[in-house]
Structure formats: structure tokens, C-alpha cells
Amino acid sequence: MKATIERANLLRSLGHVQSVVERRNTIPILSNVLIEAMADGSMRLMATDLDLQINETMEAASVEVAGSTTVSAHTLFDIVRKLPEGTQVSLTASDGKMQVVAARSRYSLNTLPRDDFPIIAEGDLPTKFELPAVTLRQIIDKTRFAISTEETRYYLNGIFLHVADDGQPVLKAAATDGHRLARVTVPRPEGAEGMPDIIVPRKCVAELRKLLDEVEGTVEVTLSATKIRFGLGTAVLTSKLIDGTFPDYNRVIPTGNDKILKIDPKAFMAGVDRVSTIALEKTRAVKMALEPDRITLSVTSPENGTAAEEVPGEYGSDAFEIGFNARYLMDILSQIESETVEVHLADAAAPTLIRENDKSPALYVLMPMRV
Amino acid sequence: MSIRRLPEHLVNRIAAGEVVERPASALKELVENAVDAGAMRIDVRLSAGGIDLIDVSDDGCGMTPADMALALERHATSKLPGDDIEHVATMGFRGEALPSIASVARLSLESRVRGADGWRRVVDNGRVVEEAPAALPPGTRVRVEGLFEKVPARRKFLRTPRSEYAAALDVMKRLAMARPDIGFSLEHDGRRTLSVPPGQTRPERVAALTDRDLAENSVAVDLVRGDYQLGGVAGIPTFNRGAADHQYLFVNGRPVKDRLLIGAVRGAYADFLARDRHPVVALFLDLPPTEVDVNVHPAKTEVRFRDATLVRGMIVSGLRRALEEAGHRSAQPAAADALGLWQAEPVASPGPAMPLWSQGGEPRAQGYAQFHDRRPTFSPPPMARAEPAYAPLPESVSHPMGVARGQVNKTYIVAEAEDGLVIVDQHAAHERLVLERMRRALEGGTIASQALLLPEVVELEEPACDRLEERAAELAEFGLDLERFGPNAVLVRATPALLGHGDVKSLVTDLADELAAFDQALSLKEKLEAVAATMACHGSVRAGRVLSVAEMNALLREMEVTPHSGQCNHGRPTWIKLAHGDIEKLFGRR
Known part of the structure; x- marks a missing residue:
């Protein structure tokens, strides 16, 4: 293999693929990126962690000899990153080494045979639809904070996607960690009918979100019950799906919460942030005392003392007190973009529903804390 | 096949299986007899770990020749003057030990009552072979030779002389610790391995038998509640060991191995020691004989308390109080x-x-x-x-x-x-x-608990669920809300907020195991403490x-x-x- 590539091109593509590669690997070849130079003058990069695989296509300045090899992804990325801007990078693979020559720098990198490089067998991906990148960004942004990190309940370690018919066909995305739930509902894209229920793993979500920043227009999604593939311009992300059953989350979305608080999310969040400063513990429990049109936030810390703040809000039901984890509350409030937010409450022990209004695509459920 | 009544010698051998399983258990019976005889000095000689010879001589009250003959009969004893088995004040009372030992070894019994002549009676595997006057100082001397020699089935199960000796030494230590007023000595294959003088105090005796440094690194435990009295010594937390072998409990002077002690000691030291370190304690519990049943097992190493909760509470609070007084003492x-x-x-x-x-x-x-x-x-x-x-x-x-x-x-x-x-x-x-400050804060306030959006079902065995259900109120105070969910599962509705996204299932399973083993929910508190300790570590002045x-x-x-x-x-x-x-x-x- 012998090819020459513009540094900026190579850096951008390597930037996409290198974050898929884990820092530490027990299988050496998983640290590597597969580089393929095609006779038609294009190049392909590929990286995988066996669950997630990324394919990136780019244009080379010239390909003299087509071929392929694998080298350490992080090392190559660091080399290219430090090269001066505007240089041409020449990659030549022969005899188990790959020469990287750019300007006055020369590197000789150890390689591993490309035939050993594992490739995820995609199999048949029967469902195929297109989603605007904006919509996909919205789905991820509004749900990913609620994804669980606890490995014992692995089926919560991702975003659950399924289609439903609520008067009109919709696609729903949900994530929960057992304490809070976030759900986004969007119109069902064409081709998604009959789609199996799937759970997209956390790492795939994170990589996808990074790639989406550079994508405009639409993303092509193809999937089966076990694999999903996202086509994002020059990059193709393929991931295995979490093999598990997502709990029936519709049961926990309260429908009869009759105490409604309408409040400015920015002011509310700032208030929560201010009073929780006093709490030293990891779990900052904030207490909310609701009286007609008077909302008092308070935090008591055994070491530091107390903090209280009144926030303006619209509330007309019976007075009562409820506690929340301040971080959870702020996570949710930071997703709200409108001027007011509706908080539907029932009592101090029941799940609380938070949403912009009854038409908003996103909806959040938060369990209170007993303080 | 017809049913027949078993002959006496077989009955004795069967009983021997319960009372005498190894030389150490025979030794225990003999030394206990000597203690019950009011001896001030008890000398023991062993050879080959007691397999070849156990020789126990004391200066107690002795027996008359007629009593000696009776003592070798089953269920014959001088220790239950009335018929009231509820009021046992002596170590033995079942009247089984001597005939059991005599049925599986060559036993020679020599005894002399003060002011009378001595007598000697030798029994070889259940048959009397010799009876004659004997010359000896007042008291009793028992020689047991060739234990299980004629019972190959048992003999096969004996370990090496070394490990039999180790068991015998442990028995001697426990008995000697229980009675600091009596002098004990132990000689193994001609080497004196244990010797304590009569008339010591408890702390002296405990230190002499465990670790000489214990005397300076311990606090006295002293707690009285009604008829119950708890005394003894407890090592301060910095004086710890890698194994829980130096933990002794004596109930009315009787050495007892009880899981209640292990749990209570762990509970009392939970905040001060890493989980794999063990304190040194010797506790003496005195209570009216009617409050405890020692007739649980022929070897009498297990007892049953009428009010086990009170006993556990006493041990925990007695140790805690003693350790509080130790204050900022540190030792190594x-x-x-x-x-x-x-x-x-x-x-x-x-x-x-x-x-x-x-x-x-x-x-x-x-x-x-x-x-x-x-x-x-x-x-x-x-x-x-x-x-x-x-x-x-x-x-x-x-x-x-x-x-x-x-x-x-x-x-x-x-x-x-x-x-x-x-x-x-x-x-x-x-x-x-910092940790002590945080702990005070924790004790002062309630522990915040985070309700679960999706209650978690944890499947457990039915008795484990019963135990958890019984303690549900106590666990709720720590922020863990449990509910029974059918016969074989519990539903977790809320967890302590401090633990964050812990593994609920393993927490509940651990708790159930601990309730079974120690009757105490230690790990929940330990987990909370561990979080507090990590926070304390981050919040404190670094090296x-x-x-x-x-x-x-x-x-x-x-x-x-x-x-x-x-x-x-x-x-x-x-x-x-x-x-x-x-x-x-x-x-x-x-």
C-alpha cells in the first residue's frame, strides 16, 4: 500500500474512528485501525471494539499502490494531530511496517495483518428509514442523561426505541436508570413500521452524537432485532444492540397527577443550584414546599446549616412538601427550552411528571426522595 | 427382622460417639469433672496428642470406692442433687462422660477422699479388669490410654497427633480462661506447654493465655442488666488479628462457641476495623441458670438463651461502651x-x-x-x-x-x-x-432515600424473605424500603440515596445472608459507612x-x-x- 493524504482530511477521519477504539485492549488488534487504499483514489478507515464498528471513507490525494494494513489507532491519531497544518502525509506499508512520512518527520509503525481484523457481520437489516439529523440529535440529547450506568441492569444501559400508534404513528425513544425516565416522541418516519423494539447501547449513542455534529440533512438508519447501522455521510456506524427486554415504562408514567406547578425552568434550576450549594454529600436532596403561588426550595446539611430560596411559580392546589435529588432535577430542567415548564405532582412519594406542555415531544418522570 | 433392645456396651459406644469424638473432647469432659470436684490445681499430661494417653489429676474432693463404681455407670452423677435440670450450676450433669470414655478406651480411675484410703479401678473398653487399693494424694486421677484402639471405625477418623494436640490445647485454654482461680498445667510428650498459677484475675489469665500484649491493649468490659452480668476484656481496635480465633465467650463459666458472639463482636467493632481484621475479646456472661439451656448438645459447646436478643444487645453495648472509654487511645x-x-x-x-x-x-x-x-x-x-x-x-x-x-x-x-x-x-x-463528625450528622438526621421508578424484584428463598420482612421497619430507617412480593421475593421500593446506583440485588441478598448468620443487618450500615469514609477521605487533610x-x-x-x-x-x-x-x-x- 502506498498513498498520500492531506493532513486535515486524515485527521478528521481518524478523529471519527479513534474514539471507538478502547484505550486498553486484551486483543491487540482491537487497538488498531484498518486502513485501506483503493485503486479509485479513495481510502477507508475502520475501527471496532467488537460491539461497535465505524467505517469512514475519505479522498486521498493519490493512491500509488492499492492495499491495506492495520496500525495503532491512538498512535497514528496523535502523530497526525501533531503534524504541521497543510502537510501531505504519505503512508507506505511493507514488510510488517507502515512508514508515515510528512514534511521532515518519518515514522515507522508496527502493523498487524489486516486479515485478523474483526468485522461485525451485519446480516440482514430489514428495517430501513431516514431521520433528519436534527430529530436524531434531539432524541439523543433529551434522553441520554437518564441512561443507566449500572451493569447489573444491562437492559437499561441504552436508549430504547420502539414504534407505537397513539392516534398517529410515532417513534418513541426512552431511557431510565430506575430513578428517572426521559422519553421523546417523534412522528414515525416512513419505513419504520413493523420495526422491532431495540435498545441502542450507551457507547453507540455517544459516538453517534459526536458524528451528528458534522451531519446535516438526514441520517439513514437500517436495523434488525440485533444490529443497527447509521449512515452519516462519509461515516457508517454499526452497532450490536442490547439483547434484553426494556421494562414496560408506560406503567410508571403517571396520568392522574392533579397538582400542577407552572414555573420558569431557568429560574427554577438556578434556585435549585443555589440552595444545593450548601449540601456536601453526593446526593444533594432539595426539599420543595409548595403553597399556592409560593414555592420554597430548601436544603439542610447537618454540617453546614440550611439554605432556602423562594422561586416564583404558578401553583393552585393543596400545600405539601416533596424532596428531590437536586442533580436529577437539574438534569431534567436543563433539557427544557420553553419559557415555562409543567410539573405534575401527586404526593411526596409518587412519581412526578415534568414536561414543557402537553404537546411537547419530550416528557420526564422523576421519583422523589424521602428526606 | 425383629426389634431388639441394644445391650449396655453398645449403648455406651453409641453415646461415646456423641460425647467423645476425639481426644480433645475426652479431655474436656475429664477436666470439667476436675473443675466440678472443686480442684485448685489441675495437671494434664498428653502423649501423641492424647491418642495414646490422657492423664488428668486434680486435688478435688475425690470419690469413695462405691461412688467410683457408680460413676462408671451411665447416667450416674453427683452433680444433679435434685431432679431439676433447669438449675445446672456445674459444668457436667448428664452422667455420660466417664462410662462413654471407658467404653472406647482403657480407663484407670484412682481417687482418694480426704481422710480415707485411695482406691483404683481399671476398665478396659467397657470391662472391669482391675480393682485394688491405691496410693495417691487426696483427689482424683484419671488415665485414658489407647483411645478408640478397639474401635477402628473411629480411630480412622482421628487426625495427626499434632492437630489432635492443637485441639486439646484449645480446649485447655478455654477451660483455663473460664476459671482464673484454678491453676492449670499441660504437658505434651514430656514438654510443658501451658502453665498458669491459681488465683489470677481474669485480665491476667486472658492475657497469659492469648497474647501478653493484650493486658496493655485492652479495655475492661463491665455491664450489668438485671440478673445478667457481662464482664471480660476487649482488645482495642488497633490491636487486631487476621483471624477470629481469639474470641472467647463463657456462659456461667462454661466455654461456649456461639455464632451469636461472632455476630455481636463484629457489630460492635464494625466501625473500627477493616472487614478482614478481627479483634481479641474474652467475654464472661453470668446469668441465672434458668435463663440458659446448656442441654442442647452432649458436648455442651452450644447453649440456647431464653432471651438471645438481650444477650446480643448486652455484648454489643458492653463492648461499645468499653471502647468509647478507650477514647483516643491508640496502640500497636x-x-x-x-x-x-x-x-x-x-x-x-x-x-x-x-x-x-x-x-x-x-x-x-x-x-x-x-x-x-x-x-x-x-x-x-x-x-x-x-x-x-x-x-x-x-x-x-x-x-x-x-x-x-x-x-x-x-x-x-x-x-x-x-x-x-x-x-x-x-x-x-x-x-x-471527619468521619466521626459525619457519623454524628448521620445519626442526628434521617437517611435520605431515593424512591425507585421501577421497583426491583429480588428473588430469595422463603425464610430469607421472612427475615427481611421482619426487619423491614429497621431497614427503612436506613433508607431501604422493602415489601414482601409473593412467597419467594421481595420488592425494593427505595434505596439509600447515599449509595447511588448500587447493585440492589446483591445488597438485599447480602443483607438476607447476614440476617441468617448474625441476626443483624450489618452490611447496609457498612456500605453507608463506606460511602461516608470515602467522603471523609476526600474531605480531609492529605499527607x-x-x-x-x-x-x-x-x-x-x-x-x-x-x-x-x-x-x-x-x-x-x-x-x-x-x-x-x-x-x-x-x-x-x-
């Missing part, structure tokens, strides 16, 4: 050695101490090794409550932890107390202080930070008033003391 063998020397006339020259310490750790180790063998035998006064023999500086008089003089390696505070040099590990000490003299003094003053400040969260000492005398030793001045 080196410090204890140094402590023994402090009473010598001090030379007020803190100057040379500093260069000595800056030489690093090695001189310290050598220094201690030099005077290790010259440790005085008297029990020194409690640490940190020194009499002012000489006050080098006026301000140090009222401060047991002394006045800060400097910082070494940005890690250790060097303070001058009136009786010596105190070295404090600043991180370990401050970590402990490597330079402290001003005012800061150092503030730390020392706080250590003096904070309970349990003598050890860090893992049972290591937070400070050690080098008395003036020890410093002089290091320079060879004395």
Missing part, C-alpha cells in the same frame, strides 16, 4: 513497648529527638527491638493519663496529646507531650475526625500538606475530645507515642 506493639517504659525519670531534652526521627523508619525499628525483651511486667497506667512527673513546658500539662512542635515529611505531626513525644499521621487522624502550628494544635485538641480517634477507619493507629525513657534508650543513655 511498638507503642505498647515504649509505653511500658515511660515512668522512668524523664530527661527533658526534646532537642535530640528531632534528628533521631529524621533518620527515617529504620532506627525506630531497631530501637524498639533493643528494648523489646526488657519490657517490665507491671501493668502500666493508662496511656494519655500521665501523672505530671515533670512538666517540660507549662502548656503541655493539660494536653494528653501534647503541643505541636513541628511537621515531618509534611505527613507527620511531631508533638511534645509531658510524658514523651507524640507522632501523629495527619491524614489518618483527620480522616477519622504532603504543610500545616501551621496552630492547625496542628487544633487537630491534636480535637483528637483528644473525639471518641475513637486512636485508629483510622481501617484499624491502623493514627498516632504513636515515644516516652522520654524510650528516647534515652535509643541513645543508650540508660
Whole structure:
């Protein structure tokens, strides 16, 4: 293999693929990126962690000899990153080494045979639809904070996607960690009918979100019950799906919460942030005392003392007190973009529903804390 | 096949299976008989771990020839004068031991009542082979030879003489610890391995039988509740061991192995020791005989308490109270050695101490090794409550932890107390202080619990669910809300907020196991403490930070008033003391 590539091109593509590669690997070849130079003058990069695989296509300045090899992804990325801007990078693979020559720098990198490089067998991906990148960004942004990190309940370690018919066909995305739930509902894209229920793993979500920043227009999604593939311009992300059953989350979305608080999310969040400063513990429990049109936030810390703040809000039901984890509350409030937010409450022990209004695509459920 | 009544010798052999399973258990029965006979001295000789010979002689009341014949009958005893098995005041009472042993070995019984002639009776595997007058001092002597020689099925299950001896020694230690008023000696294959004089106090006896350093590193336990009385000694947390082998419980003078003790001791020391370290304790529980059933098992190592909850509560609170009083005491063998020397006339020259310490750790180790063998035998006064023999500086008089003089390696505070040099590990000490403060805060307020959006079903066995359900209210106080969910599962509705996204299933399973083993929900509290300890670690002064003299003094003053400040969260000492005398030793001045 012998090819020459513009540094900026190579850096951008390597930037996409290198974050898929884990820092530490027990299988050496998983640290590597597969580089393929095609006779038609294009190049392909590929990286995988066996669950997630990324394919990136780019244009080379010239390909003299087509071929392929694998080298350490992080090392190559660091080399290219430090090269001066505007240089041409020449990659030549022969005899188990790959020469990287750019300007006055020369590197000789150890390689591993490309035939050993594992490739995820995609199999048949029967469902195929297109989603605007904006919509996909919205789905991820509004749900990913609620994804669980606890490995014992692995089926919560991702975003659950399924289609439903609520008067009109919709696609729903949900994530929960057992304490809070976030759900986004969007119109069902064409081709998604009959789609199996799937759970997209956390790492795939994170990589996808990074790639989406550079994508405009639409993303092509193809999937089966076990694999999903996202086509994002020059990059193709393929991931295995979490093999598990997502709990029936519709049961926990309260429908009869009759105490409604309408409040400015920015002011509310700032208030929560201010009073929780006093709490030293990891779990900052904030207490909310609701009286007609008077909302008092308070935090008591055994070491530091107390903090209280009144926030303006619209509330007309019976007075009562409820506690929340301040971080959870702020996570949710930071997703709200409108001027007011509706908080539907029932009592101090029941799940609380938070949403912009009854038409908003996103909806959040938060369990209170007993303080 | 017809049913027949078994002959006497078979019945005895069957009984022997329960009472005598190895030489150590035969030894236990014989020594207990000697104790019940009111002996003041009991001498034991063993050979080959007791397999070849067990010889127990005492200076007790002795038996008449007629009694001796009867004593070898089954269910014949002098220890139950009435028919009331509820009021057992002696160690034995079943009347099984001697005939059982006699049925599986060659047993020779010699006894003499004061003022009468001695008599001798030899029984070989159940048959009387000799009866004759014998010459011996008042008391009784029992020789058991060739245990299980004619019972190959049992003989095969005996271990090596070494391990049989180890078991016998353990039995002797327990019995000797129970009765400090009686002198005991043990000779194995001609070598004297244990010898304690009569008329000792409990702490002396316990220390003599466990670890000589225990006397200086222990606190007395003393608690009375109604008819129940708990006494004994408890090692301070920094004096710990890797195995739980030095934990003894005596109920009415009877050595008992009981899981209740293990759980209660773990509960009492839970905050002070790492999970894999074990304290040294010897507890003596005296209670009316009617409150305890010792007739659970022929070997009588298990007992049943009428009010087990009270007993557990007493052990935990007795130990806790004793440890509270230990306050900021810290100890390790080196410090204890140094402590023994402090009473010598001090030379007020803190100057040379500093260069000595800056030489690093090695001189310290050598220094201690030099005077290790010259440790005085008297029990020194409690640490940190020194009499002012000489006050080098006026301000140090009222401060047991002394006045800060400097910082070494940005890690250790060097303070001058009136009786010596105190070295404090600043991180370990401050970590402990922060933890104690946080713990007080935790005790003061309620523990916040985070309700679960999706309640988690944990499947367990039915008895485990029953136990958890029974303690649900107690667990709810710690923020864990449980609910019964069918016969074989519990539903977790809320978890302690401090634990964050823990693994609920393993937490509940652990709790169920602990309730079964110790009848206490330790791990929940331990997990909360662990979170608090991590936070304490992050919130405390690290090693490597330079402290001003005012800061150092503030730390020392706080250590003096904070309970349990003598050890860090893992049972290591937070400070050690080098008395003036020890410093002089290091320079060879004395």
C-alpha cells in the first residue's frame, strides 16, 4: 500500500474512528485501525471494539499502490494531530511496517495483518428509514442523561426505541436508570413500521452524537432485532444492540397527577443550584414546599446549616412538601427550552411528571426522595 | 427382622460417639469433672496428642470406692442433687462422660477422699479388669490410654497427633480462661506447654493465655442488666488479628462457641476495623441458670438463651461502651513497648529527638527491638493519663496529646507531650475526625432515600424473605424500603440515596445472608459507612500538606475530645507515642 493524504482530511477521519477504539485492549488488534487504499483514489478507515464498528471513507490525494494494513489507532491519531497544518502525509506499508512520512518527520509503525481484523457481520437489516439529523440529535440529547450506568441492569444501559400508534404513528425513544425516565416522541418516519423494539447501547449513542455534529440533512438508519447501522455521510456506524427486554415504562408514567406547578425552568434550576450549594454529600436532596403561588426550595446539611430560596411559580392546589435529588432535577430542567415548564405532582412519594406542555415531544418522570 | 433392645456396651459406644469424638473432647469432659470436684490445681499430661494417653489429676474432693463404681455407670452423677435440670450450676450433669470414655478406651480411675484410703479401678473398653487399693494424694486421677484402639471405625477418623494436640490445647485454654482461680498445667510428650498459677484475675489469665500484649491493649468490659452480668476484656481496635480465633465467650463459666458472639463482636467493632481484621475479646456472661439451656448438645459447646436478643444487645453495648472509654487511645506493639517504659525519670531534652526521627523508619525499628525483651511486667497506667512527673513546658500539662512542635515529611505531626513525644499521621487522624463528625450528622438526621421508578424484584428463598420482612421497619430507617412480593421475593421500593446506583440485588441478598448468620443487618450500615469514609477521605487533610502550628494544635485538641480517634477507619493507629525513657534508650543513655 502506498498513498498520500492531506493532513486535515486524515485527521478528521481518524478523529471519527479513534474514539471507538478502547484505550486498553486484551486483543491487540482491537487497538488498531484498518486502513485501506483503493485503486479509485479513495481510502477507508475502520475501527471496532467488537460491539461497535465505524467505517469512514475519505479522498486521498493519490493512491500509488492499492492495499491495506492495520496500525495503532491512538498512535497514528496523535502523530497526525501533531503534524504541521497543510502537510501531505504519505503512508507506505511493507514488510510488517507502515512508514508515515510528512514534511521532515518519518515514522515507522508496527502493523498487524489486516486479515485478523474483526468485522461485525451485519446480516440482514430489514428495517430501513431516514431521520433528519436534527430529530436524531434531539432524541439523543433529551434522553441520554437518564441512561443507566449500572451493569447489573444491562437492559437499561441504552436508549430504547420502539414504534407505537397513539392516534398517529410515532417513534418513541426512552431511557431510565430506575430513578428517572426521559422519553421523546417523534412522528414515525416512513419505513419504520413493523420495526422491532431495540435498545441502542450507551457507547453507540455517544459516538453517534459526536458524528451528528458534522451531519446535516438526514441520517439513514437500517436495523434488525440485533444490529443497527447509521449512515452519516462519509461515516457508517454499526452497532450490536442490547439483547434484553426494556421494562414496560408506560406503567410508571403517571396520568392522574392533579397538582400542577407552572414555573420558569431557568429560574427554577438556578434556585435549585443555589440552595444545593450548601449540601456536601453526593446526593444533594432539595426539599420543595409548595403553597399556592409560593414555592420554597430548601436544603439542610447537618454540617453546614440550611439554605432556602423562594422561586416564583404558578401553583393552585393543596400545600405539601416533596424532596428531590437536586442533580436529577437539574438534569431534567436543563433539557427544557420553553419559557415555562409543567410539573405534575401527586404526593411526596409518587412519581412526578415534568414536561414543557402537553404537546411537547419530550416528557420526564422523576421519583422523589424521602428526606 | 425383629426389634431388639441394644445391650449396655453398645449403648455406651453409641453415646461415646456423641460425647467423645476425639481426644480433645475426652479431655474436656475429664477436666470439667476436675473443675466440678472443686480442684485448685489441675495437671494434664498428653502423649501423641492424647491418642495414646490422657492423664488428668486434680486435688478435688475425690470419690469413695462405691461412688467410683457408680460413676462408671451411665447416667450416674453427683452433680444433679435434685431432679431439676433447669438449675445446672456445674459444668457436667448428664452422667455420660466417664462410662462413654471407658467404653472406647482403657480407663484407670484412682481417687482418694480426704481422710480415707485411695482406691483404683481399671476398665478396659467397657470391662472391669482391675480393682485394688491405691496410693495417691487426696483427689482424683484419671488415665485414658489407647483411645478408640478397639474401635477402628473411629480411630480412622482421628487426625495427626499434632492437630489432635492443637485441639486439646484449645480446649485447655478455654477451660483455663473460664476459671482464673484454678491453676492449670499441660504437658505434651514430656514438654510443658501451658502453665498458669491459681488465683489470677481474669485480665491476667486472658492475657497469659492469648497474647501478653493484650493486658496493655485492652479495655475492661463491665455491664450489668438485671440478673445478667457481662464482664471480660476487649482488645482495642488497633490491636487486631487476621483471624477470629481469639474470641472467647463463657456462659456461667462454661466455654461456649456461639455464632451469636461472632455476630455481636463484629457489630460492635464494625466501625473500627477493616472487614478482614478481627479483634481479641474474652467475654464472661453470668446469668441465672434458668435463663440458659446448656442441654442442647452432649458436648455442651452450644447453649440456647431464653432471651438471645438481650444477650446480643448486652455484648454489643458492653463492648461499645468499653471502647468509647478507650477514647483516643491508640496502640500497636511498638507503642505498647515504649509505653511500658515511660515512668522512668524523664530527661527533658526534646532537642535530640528531632534528628533521631529524621533518620527515617529504620532506627525506630531497631530501637524498639533493643528494648523489646526488657519490657517490665507491671501493668502500666493508662496511656494519655500521665501523672505530671515533670512538666517540660507549662502548656503541655493539660494536653494528653501534647503541643505541636513541628511537621515531618509534611505527613507527620511531631508533638511534645509531658510524658514523651507524640507522632501523629495527619491524614489518618483527620480522616477519622471527619468521619466521626459525619457519623454524628448521620445519626442526628434521617437517611435520605431515593424512591425507585421501577421497583426491583429480588428473588430469595422463603425464610430469607421472612427475615427481611421482619426487619423491614429497621431497614427503612436506613433508607431501604422493602415489601414482601409473593412467597419467594421481595420488592425494593427505595434505596439509600447515599449509595447511588448500587447493585440492589446483591445488597438485599447480602443483607438476607447476614440476617441468617448474625441476626443483624450489618452490611447496609457498612456500605453507608463506606460511602461516608470515602467522603471523609476526600474531605480531609492529605499527607504532603504543610500545616501551621496552630492547625496542628487544633487537630491534636480535637483528637483528644473525639471518641475513637486512636485508629483510622481501617484499624491502623493514627498516632504513636515515644516516652522520654524510650528516647534515652535509643541513645543508650540508660
